[in-house]
């Protein structure tokens with residue numbers, strides 16, 4: 001379980017990014033966080049792995065306290081939390097496999113990783129992760145030669161190779177076209193269902209949030225202003241969260257068609 005109790009974050013310079021957040025996220029939940037730019041979504045997600053320190057309040061992840069954790073404790077916590085970014089954050093000039101193996105770095109001595117001497121069991125884990133997101137045939141391709149959708153799937157595989165308990169995704173589909181965005185969201189949903197990894201995703205697009213989130217958390221000016229199911233989150237709720245009428249920019253506008261994965265990924269590359 002992830003538990004926020006009275007969490008506030010004030011950045012140097014005085015911006016109140018989070019104000020007195022109380023939240024409980026049960027193990028295995030798929031949570032989507034929505035809100036206008038600047039509402040505090042990224043800050044909320046980044047407190048969970050200690051990337052952003054709390055100004056006040058307390059935060060526990062799987063019974064471990066994040067605030068006040070030592071560097072060593074934070075390293076151990078981060079080993080159990082996978083993270084996916086909008087810009088994929090792959091090392092472009094090396095192979096897909098090497099990128100995924102980086103998910104094993106936390107349990108690999110530096111000298112071994114520098115020499116590329118990963119254990120056989122780590123390589124097996126990396127291949128399993130690539131299989132799970134259906135890009136295993138790209139294992140020896142340079143990451144720079146993949147399409148955006150494929151790169152995001154590799155970054156999901158890298159996170160999976162960590163064998164995480166929690167998966168954080170900060171705007172994971174913001175750089176992808178609508179069909180590919182659906183493919184990636186569906187991957188995240190499938191992984192959440194199959195492996196029971198607690199998943200927290202920041203999303204800009206409200207239709208995607210409704211389609212994939214078991215639970216939607218709406219943020220406005222650093223506070224939680226909605227917490228409910230996708231069904232409960234209707235247009236009126238979203239207008240409350242956004243404080244304005246919805247526009248075409250707020251939806252990705254693509255119905256969840258039965259996508260032929262290979263075609264989409266090929267067309268993109």
Ligand SMILES: Nc1ncnc2c1ncn2[C@@H]1O[C@H](COP(=O)(O)OP(=O)(O)OP(=O)(O)O)[C@@H](O)[C@H]1O
Nearest residue numbers: 011012013015017036037038039040041042043044
């Ligand atoms: N490192 C930082 N230093 C100072 N202020 C910051 C920092 N990071 C974020 N902020 C500010 O904190 C507030 C919340 O930002 P945050 O990135 O969490 O919002 P967001 O909802 O994720 O928005 P976006 O989708 O644009 O990233 C904003 O006003 C932002 O400008």
